[in-house]
Amino acid sequence: MSKYRLDYLDELEAEAIYILREVAGQFEKPALLFSGGKDSITLVYLALKAFRPGKFPFPLVHIDTGHNFEETITYRDDMIARIGEKLIVGHVQDSIDQGKVIEQKGKNASRNPLQTTTLLDTIAKHGFDACIGGARRDEEKARAKERIFSVRDEFGQWDPKRQRPELWDIYNGKIHKGENVRVFPISNWTELDVWNYIRRENIPLPTIYFAHQRDCITRNGQLMAASPFLNMDADDVIETKNVRFRTVGDMTCTAAVESYAFEIDDIIDEIASSKISERGARMDDKVSEAAMEDRKKGGYF
């Protein structure tokens, strides 16, 4: 026996790599859901560690709302060129054109909820049996109870009352045809862990994570980037602010925070002393106390 223990970042990294390799070993047709955000960027980096010098045993899948920050798409395309892996894009615009979903109206219109349909259609079209995602248990209380291997029925639904027991590090990926499993390799990481890991490993990020000047409006008490995708009216006042984004999603639902954190060290200091949790900057969770639980039951990421 010895007192030797892995450093926490090494332990979290080893666990995530182990989970990624379990996906490769247990499933016929897995995919990695890539949003362009720091969590899925970390997943891609962990996949390099898990499978190089071999190729990834899965493609990356991006569900594109069409309302992206331009910086995210630039980053995505550069990254794909650099690592030489396959990217599949599912377009929310296609779901709209096919009449499967209807664009929201009004001031708070967002394509964020429409993504679920595009995601489920993309999964069905390619026959994915496992989708790797970057969700973490510290983000939100419904996520705190979700398994690392989370089974979804053929409608993509999560049933919190019928979750499989998950013991030790044995993950049961057995499913019936039509079902799929969402797999969350960084379940046990906190927001700060992700940032500390990105710093330690020197992982490049899209520029919008760092402080920059941007035209914003204030809506429902939050700073939103002014963009053609946001329905604005005469009441909305555009101001130029020094901001950065803590999460990267659709432009219509991702709020900015005022910040002068230009470097990763500044960001880590800022988060370590921050008084607002990360999902507090997501308008989609503010709708009701059970917002995330309800969306997950419906097939959301």
Next chain:
Amino acid sequence: MDILKFITAGSVDDGKSTLIGRLLYDSEAILADQLEALHASNRKNDDGSIDLAILTDGLKAEREQGITIDVAYKYFETDKRKFIIADAPGHIQYTRNMVTGASNAALSIILIDARKGVIEQTTRHSFLVSLLQIPKVVVAVNKMDMVDYSEEVFNNIVADFKKLAAKVNLDNVTYIPVSALKGDNIVYQSSNISWYSGDSLLQHLENVEITIDDSSTHARLPVQWVVRPQTDELHDYRGYAGRVSSGSFKVNDQVTILPSGFSTTISKIELYDKEPAEALAGMSVTVHLQDNIDISRGDIIVNSAGQPQLSNVIEADLCWMDTRPLDASLTYLVQHNTKTIRCKIQEVIYKVNINTLEKDYDDEFKLNDIGRIVIKTAEPLAFDPYQANKANGGAIIIDSRTNVTVGALMLRQSVE
């Protein structure tokens, strides 16, 4: 800095959610918007203070019923350590959830209500902590404020628990008098309990020593994936990817591949762009072997000098986790490390009444039942007794009709 995973065993009535809430609240692990939601809630304690138990409520159904149904994971850290709490329900109908939460814990907090002392559920929780081999135990005697912070009450409970601990083979037990509601001895040492000079609960969690077995003779590496790029420049590259589950491997170690039994030596250990000289328990690595042996997922690489048992008839402890009872005529699947094969439960030796610890010879295994069985597998498993090596002694049973995990196995020994 390392991570300590711990589980809290107790029920709502013992103040378990309040205890966790207090740990998070007093260690300032709650952020502003969560605090805002907490204050906005109309659930309050009798004296009007915030009900900290709200912090651990997860699902809508749980809030409606005021109970914990499923294991919830909570994260917080101090300057000394990072913590992951598995918050598992304590009622008997959720035994499987507690077993699930306990499987990964390095420490268990057993909560005892100072007014009630050692009761039936204390026996149950202690038995499960022992069965799952959680290395360290803290007995938190809670609600000390309700017994006037009496030293005598505390001492009597400690004496009672020691008798129970001897019966279920628990050692390494630490006893702490606390009041989660008032905050005594949770994060800060309490002036209300001047007769107790030990650490507060959080101080103990920060300082408790957790060791791992890194001796080379217990080295185990279940193979998850074979890395074969098959490109022109890496034509002969063949790496075996997996996480070292126990012990440690070094380059040039003599190893045996099971179940085939072929032996070779380790020629290289890789971790992405690094080549560490040693692969320690918990590390995900890719190893290369001197000889070209046919190895695939499901095989395990072990140190030749300390091999596990290899058998297809194995005595084990079983916790049944499904609403459909165990059917001895059915073929199930067993998943052990990276291997999933068919199996049958050949014999039920006995069940344990986990409230009284008495043996029961009724052989119907229902939801939450625990007992000793003999399992027969389609191929031999390379396992260690769970008591000696948790990482290579645990397995799950899967119902191949529903694909659901229906049982947890703690393997004991080969029966030949």
